[in-house]
Amino acid sequence: MFRLQGSKVLAVDMTGDAVKAKNGSMVAYDGQMSFKKLSGGGEGLRGMVTRRLTGEQMTLMEVTGQGTCWFADRASEINLVNLQGDKLYVESSNLLATDSGLRTGTSFTGLRGASQGNGLFTTTIEGHGQAAIMSDGPAVVLRVTRQYPLTVDPGAYIAHQGDLQQSFQSGVTFRTILGEGGGEAFQIRFEGDGLVYVQPSERNTVAGDV
Numbered sequence: 001m002f003r004l005q006g007s008k009v010l011a012v013d014m015t016g017d018a019v020k021a022k023n024g025s026m027v028a029y030d031g032q033m034s035f036k037k038l039s040g041g042g043e044g045l046r047g048m049v050t051r052r053l054t055g056e057q058m059t060l061m062e063v064t065g066q067g068t069c070w071f072a073d074r075a076s077e078i079n080l081v082n083l084q085g086d087k088l089y090v091e092s093s094n095l096l097a098t099d100s101g102l103r104t105g106t107s108f109t110g111l112r113g114a115s116q117g118n119g120l121f122t123t124t125i126e127g128h129g130q131a132a133i134m135s136d137g138p139a140v141v142l143r144v145t146r147q148y149p150l151t152v153d154p155g156a157y158i159a160h161q162g163d164l165q166q167s168f169q170s171g172v173t174f175r176t177i178l179g180e181g182g183g184e185a186f187q188i189r190f191e192g193d194g195l196v197y198v199q200p201s202e203r204n205t206v207a208g209d210v
């Protein structure tokens with residue numbers, strides 16, 4: 001159903017089924033398509049309420065029809081993730097599309113959201129199907145094992161999946177060493193067994209000033 005055309009355009013072949021995508025990300029389609037704006041981002045009342053409380057913005061649209069629809073967003077690199085009943089945690093700004101077999105929701109992430117200024121909740125995707133996530137530059141998928149935990153700058157973090165535990169710690173970043181940061185900087189530490197997706201270009205955060 002999902003396929004990439006190049007690295008920055010997602011093509012979705014549809015046969016009467018539905019796909020949820022970032023609002024405004026459709027760039028072309030053929031066949032017969034209908035579009036409906038979805039409010040809240042997450043499914044159900046909890047998803048809507050938590051996003052309104054935190055001010056986190058993630059507006060989705062539902063596309064239904066027969067034919068092919070193409071999606072892209074600001075020339076971002078697109079990465080396909082196959083889920084087999086497991087759960088993917090992804091920053092809302094990095095989510096492009098999910099197929100009809102997946103459910104979206106919200107999850108409390110604690111201090112990391114506050115340090116980034118993006119609210120205290122992150123988006124969850126679970127079920128069986130495909131999701132398309134975006135990155136600023138080609139994403140790197142890093143393996144975490146129980147022997148080798150991983151520490152990530154919050155500005156480079158995109159998503160993670162698997163049996164992972166997160167903790168948040170203050171520490172020195174390269175920007176601080178170079179004199180470009182201010183105050184304590186937060187980092188995300190992952191322990192357990194799973195995958196972490198990072199991008200080579202850091203988004204702007206307020207972590208260095210918290």
